[in-house]
Amino acid sequence: MRPVRTLLPALILALSPLVCLGQAIEQLNSAAGSAGAQPVETRGFRPRAQAPAGAARSRGSGAVMLQGFHWESHMTRPWWGVLASKAQEIASAGFDLVWFPPSSAAMSDEGYLPNRLFVQDSAYGTTAELKAAVAALHRRGVKAVADVVINHRVGTRDWADFTDPAWGPDAVCSDDEWAGARGAPDTGKGYHAARDIDHSKAYVQESVKAWLSWLRSEIGYDGWRFDYVRGVAPRYFQMYAEAASPAFAVGEIWDDLDLNDADRHRRALADWLDSVSGRISVFDFTTKGVLQHAVGAREYWRLRDSGGGPPGLIGWRPAKAVTFVDNHDTGASTGGGGGQNHWPFPGDKVMQGYAYILTHPGVPCVYWPHYFDWGLRDQLRALIALRKAAGVGAESAVSVAAADRGRYAAFIDGKVAVKIGPDDWSPGEGWRLAAHGKDYAVWTRLP
Template identity: 50%
Template sequence: MKKISLNLKQITTYLLGWLGAVLLITNCTTKNEVQPNSADKPLLNQKTAVSNNAAGSGRDVMLQGFHWNTWQHGTWNIIKNSANDIRNAGFTMVWFPPVSKSTGGTGYLPNEWYNINSDHGSGSQLRDAVSALKSRNVKSIADIVINHRVGTTNWADFSSPAFANNARAVTRDDEWGQGTGNYDTGDPYNAGRDLDHTYSSVRTETTNWLNWLKNDVGFDGWRYDYVKGYSGYYNGLYNDATSPYFSVGELWPDITGNYFASGNGVNYHRQRLMDWINSTGNKSTAFDFTTKWQLMLAVDRSEYWRLRDTQGKPIGAIGWWPKMSVTFIDNHDTGPSPGGGQDHWVFPSNHVEKGYAYILTHPGTPTVYWPHYFDWGSNLRNKIKSLISIRKSQGITATSSVSIQAADGSKYAAIINGNTAMKIGGGSWSPGGGWNLAASGSGWAVWTR
């Protein structure tokens, strides 16, 4: 995604708009910012006093409840009819696609926020799916698209809800050319109108809608889409106003320079994730794109040394702040979807088992992609189910300890939580006596004691 370039006038306008937002909003915390660094030490701000950082219980396992084409088959009914399987697999949360009426398809160009009759199904079917999960103690996480929006019939004739001034709700550097709001606080998104979150009406309507999704429809938390498009400060405000059980932001950092970088050479990437978390006031988790990047290279190139940083910790965001990191192998954007999909950054298909053996035994909150569990056959499904069961029975959490035992050209091995050992790769390794083999597959094994 291309970067936005601001001149002095734009920067001044943005700063004045931001200051106005602070003065208009009550009961909010001070924005905390950090700058990227190059050393193998994160610049974190974990001391901010927050009553709820929306990181869940620490014992959660999330299922992405859709792929790029599930809307063609009735997503809400699919989730409802799979509720027993979801619970029995050990998932505690399901991430729903965007629920509002949109210009079509998966839902990432929403127009009428309160109109939940979408291509995924009717509003009543959505409520039934959420209720089916709730009755089984599985929480529902809504995909929240508030970086941008499209008009009801035109570029920016917003309705359900309208803003106090629809033109004022659009950033002035939006490609529409008629927005009268402040300059964008993040990267542009050309497929929809970039919303100006410095505008009080945008904040009010966003907060009202989120509370409606939570209190009326029954959602428990948020997955914020394309958070690089606006300041994370506002995600913190919205979480303050809605108290979600769980919140995660999709901050997909650009890979700059060498794609095959490792060690300290990837720290800028995971620092971007830390910076965004800090910008929310430490009130939201973030998807761990750094772990995905390095894990893909490790398994595909037999370069397992990538998975250990120079401090002996896991290389991704989980090595710096596991509580606030959400791991995954693929999603609707990066991975394959039945019937064709985005395929932007596909995890090597012959190594998917190894990928899940890693994230389901490691700290962070792991996420499983719907097709991997429901569409790729019973063998992979049973492996994932077994790994989730081990994670739960061994008490592995988002903050469990990791002691890396080996990371070289043929294998990666670690002991997690002191009671679970794992290995991926073709190289030989064993945890020694007193351990029992709990699960294994193509190029991986897990032991317990």
């Protein structure tokens, strides 16, 4: 989470959630390396071995996700009605998952300062409208992913008068800012805008598990996007994921990125995946950071690591990586104050980003404003259709063909070729141009 704005005068600094969704797929394989100009030693992490030449290779999940909101979606009320009305469009575009904003009652309209977890009337709409939106997607074969905020919580009327469910002062970590905290020390990073919850308490654990089960059975959610997983020890997230048996789960980890040591950044993501026994995926912030710098600074060489593969988490653990160009924290919002823009992808190069993530491994996530508000709908639909038709999935193989100052090019599974950047490149004979736009092109192999 990063600071975003003051939501409560002089008391609460609203820190935005950051993460995103991944599919629990089976085997992981890829090569390791660094994303900088110089090779970086990868001590402490052993990449998965590549399959032998000629061996059958799983391409993993072919799912594509849509982030179903932006930072200011709550201003369009009821937002659940918007989601329901767009269900057919979402399904026809090829999206398999939709990530919902936090739906519990909260002190902040955006939903990231929750108070009454079991109350689903929020700034986004009523419980009935929420259930109708989920049902509309289900009827079209699309799964709904809840944004789950369990690191922290605010009281119903005061700092820590928790209701729905009721928790006592011992549910607040002892090192929280609140003077009445009586719990154990925090097992993760602190969060100053709300009370840090002590997940070592058995009754807190049971409450959270009951709530997640209720969200599945009563609201109809299929999976979770766990907010700010750095705030709580990984073992608790693994426990919650296993207890509720989601079809899909992802955690948010947004660490600082040194572009000349991208391995360190993605190693932290990989280590967290290991700490939850691979039960939960993570958003690939490494890929986002390297990719947006590469296209913005014309340093496309950064998109090939020292081992010759992709420099993000998709180069090491693609089956557990959720790739994205922007989200509600990093990018712009439609209307209102324009959103947060904490770490935006260069706006005139967004389609280069999508040409990359929609042809590469991982589970790609498309940001709502980019699809519905930026005039990119047709280009995005073409790339999603191409990905599905070619069978590109979370574990597809990447062979980088070029990565220099003015271009990046790669073959994916030997079926798709992609080029981004202003300089020319061609895959050669036997390929058909299938999608193109400003500074990007995608080809498919002729039969």
